[in-house]
Amino acid sequence: MTEPLKTSSPVISARSLNIGYRDETIVSDINFTLDRHQSLALIGTNGSGKSTLLKTLVGLLPAVSGSLEVFGQNPGLVTRRIAYLSQFQSSGFILPLRAVDVVTMGRYANAGLTGRLSGEDQDIVQTSMKRMGVEKLRDKTLRSLSSGQQQRVYIAQTLARQADLLILDEPTTGLDAAAREIYQQMLRDELCRGASIVVATHDIQEAMDCSLTMLLARKVVAVGRGEKVVTPEALLQTFGITITLGKKPGITVIEREHSHDHPCDD
Amino acid sequence: MSWLIEPFASNAFMLRALIAGALVSIVCGVVGTYIVLRGLAFIGDALAHGVLPGVAVAILLGIPGIIGAAVSAVVMIGGISVITRKSNLSSDTAIGLLFISMLALGVIIVSRSTSFSGDLVRILFGEILGINTQSVILQAIATVVILITVAICERPFLLLCFNPEQAQISGFSSRLYHNIMLAMIALAVVISFQTVGTMLVFGMLIAPAGAAALLARRIRTMMVYSSLFGLVSVFSGLLISYFFNFSAGSTIVLVASLIFFAVLLFKTIQNSRQKQKAVISHD
Numbered sequence: 001m002t003e004p005l006k007t008s009s010p011v012i013s014a015r016s017l018n019i020g021y022r023d024e025t026i027v028s029d030i031n032f033t034l035d036r037h038q039s040l041a042l043i044g045t046n047g048s049g050k051s052t053l054l055k056t057l058v059g060l061l062p063a064v065s066g067s068l069e070v071f072g073q074n075p076g077l078v079t080r081r082i083a084y085l086s087q088f089q090s091s092g093f094i095l096p097l098r099a100v101d102v103v104t105m106g107r108y109a110n111a112g113l114t115g116r117l118s119g120e121d122q123d124i125v126q127t128s129m130k131r132m133g134v135e136k137l138r139d140k141t142l143r144s145l146s147s148g149q150q151q152r153v154y155i156a157q158t159l160a161r162q163a164d165l166l167i168l169d170e171p172t173t174g175l176d177a178a179a180r181e182i183y184q185q186m187l188r189d190e191l192c193r194g195a196s197i198v199v200a201t202h203d204i205q206e207a208m209d210c211s212l213t214m215l216l217a218r219k220v221v222a223v224g225r226g227e228k229v230v231t232p233e234a235l236l237q238t239f240g241i242t243i244t245l246g247k248k249p250g251i252t253v254i255e256r257e258h259s260h261d262h263p264c265d266d
Numbered sequence: 267m268s269w270l271i272e273p274f275a276s277n278a279f280m281l282r283a284l285i286a287g288a289l290v291s292i293v294c295g296v297v298g299t300y301i302v303l304r305g306l307a308f309i310g311d312a313l314a315h316g317v318l319p320g321v322a323v324a325i326l327l328g329i330p331g332i333i334g335a336a337v338s339a340v341v342m343i344g345g346i347s348v349i350t351r352k353s354n355l356s357s358d359t360a361i362g363l364l365f366i367s368m369l370a371l372g373v374i375i376v377s378r379s380t381s382f383s384g385d386l387v388r389i390l391f392g393e394i395l396g397i398n399t400q401s402v403i404l405q406a407i408a409t410v411v412i413l414i415t416v417a418i419c420e421r422p423f424l425l426l427c428f429n430p431e432q433a434q435i436s437g438f439s440s441r442l443y444h445n446i447m448l449a450m451i452a453l454a455v456v457i458s459f460q461t462v463g464t465m466l467v468f469g470m471l472i473a474p475a476g477a478a479a480l481l482a483r484r485i486r487t488m489m490v491y492s493s494l495f496g497l498v499s500v501f502s503g504l505l506i507s508y509f510f511n512f513s514a515g516s517t518i519v520l521v522a523s524l525i526f527f528a529v530l531l532f533k534t535i536q537n538s539r540q541k542q543k544a545v546i547s548h549d
Contacts, residue, residue: 059435097485113421
């Protein structure tokens with residue numbers, strides 16, 4: 001289920017990219033490159049442009065101007081290679097769906113409009129649920145699950161895509177400590193597989209664990225390796241408050257145990 | 267028990283009404299499921315009422331009302347699409363604008379003609395007992411078209427219900443399939459208005475599907491429950507109207523609404539009992 005990918009880098013290349021809605025630019029002059037096995041974390045306040053950038057990378061929003069290539073193409077042309085976990089899932093409490101039905105939707109991109117879901121597809125669904133620790137919730141209805149359990153099911157759906165690029169918008173919302181650990185392991189496994197990940201998060205520690213960190217405040221405050229760009233000054237510019245690095249548990253940890261670029265070597 | 271069968275066995279118009287009502291139940295059960303799950307009730311309501319001017323003009327011109335209804339539905343869907351694309355207004359506002367415009371136009375057309383008194387009642391409340399074989403055949407064809415569409419588009423429709431962005435990312439154009447869904451709703455309205463009328467077709471789209479949503483664990487099951495609730499409404503509504511001389515279309519929709527409230531009451535009692543059990547076992 002986790003065969004190495006055969007894609008060539010770079011996965012994402014953004015040059016002088018301006019993003020926004022219609023004529024309104026939210027963030028301008030974005031420049032970065034993301035390769036295989038790499039992860040990029042976006043941090044910033046609400047409304048800072050994180051979700052707008054993610055939607056642009058996925059192809060849901062056109063770039064206002066500038067150059068953006070995902071797998072060497074316009075992002076709208078490669079949606080099938082991208083898995084996207086959006087911040088808001090609609091109708092979670094109305095839809096009569098079982099957890100397994102939600103995860104199975106992750107295989108629709110491969111199966112197409114009427115293609116039969118194969119035994120392999122079912123195996124991928126099962127494995128994805130197992131990886132997120134929701135296999136026992138398989139036949140439970142979505143509306144009977146807690147918000148944290150629902151979030152794990154949504155992440156399992158994203159995994160079932162077996163995509164080359166994972167775009168995750170605040171994926172740890174509602175997750176407890178154990179689920180966050182499962183999620184972190186999943187991220188490491190996906191990077192080992194050769195996938196690339198872009199994640200919007202409010203967790204500075206999670207952002208520091210990524211290969212690259214971008215601080216957004218309706219402009220790019222900084223982008224680069226976390227230990228270099230996540231400074232008290234940059235955090236002040238990003239969040240408008242002073243955050244003391246490494247002194248408050250759960251806010252920031254500068255020291256990292258794993259290598260950024262070779263998560264599979266650990 | 268012969269009173270259950272006799273009205274349909276000895277009256278051809280009752281049998282045709284039952285068949286037409288059964289087809290409406292299936293169509294509204296399936297389409298209503300998506301209306302309820304996607305929160306499209308307002309557009310369903312607007313379409314149900316917005317077909318009035320088309321039907322009125324069709325009657326004035328002496329052509330089948332179903333053609334006028336179809337033209338009205340196309341105008342409404344097109345108008346809603348144009349307004350939402352050309353402005354920053356929400357689709358609700360666009361639907362509301364088209365809804366009141368079309369309804370007002372329909373009332374003006376009807377009020378300008380003296381020959382409409384009986385027809386207006388027929389348009390608003392249907393003529394299930396007067397439906398002819400040709401209309402039943404037309405309904406059957408439309409039912410098959412809708413069922414085939416749902417079978418083919420099941421995946422994008424499901425993704426649209428879940429999250430339209432996921433539909434887009436999965437390679438299904440959310441705009442295209444949303445429009446197909448709207449066209450399906452319009453077709454359901456157009457073929458159902460003759461049976462239960464423009465005022466009541468909305469009830470058949472919402473009430474059985476709403477009741478089914480409270481019980482079902484899967485979308486296909488919801489469609490089956492919804493259709494069954496519709497069938498029960500049609501069968502019992504026709505019988506009640508036959509024996510008590512009530513308006514058939516209105517009785518059918520009232521029964522459908524009563525089924526919804528009965529299911530709601532059942533679920534409320536069931537949930538409170540489950541909560542009580544949970545509290546007792548916790549203690």
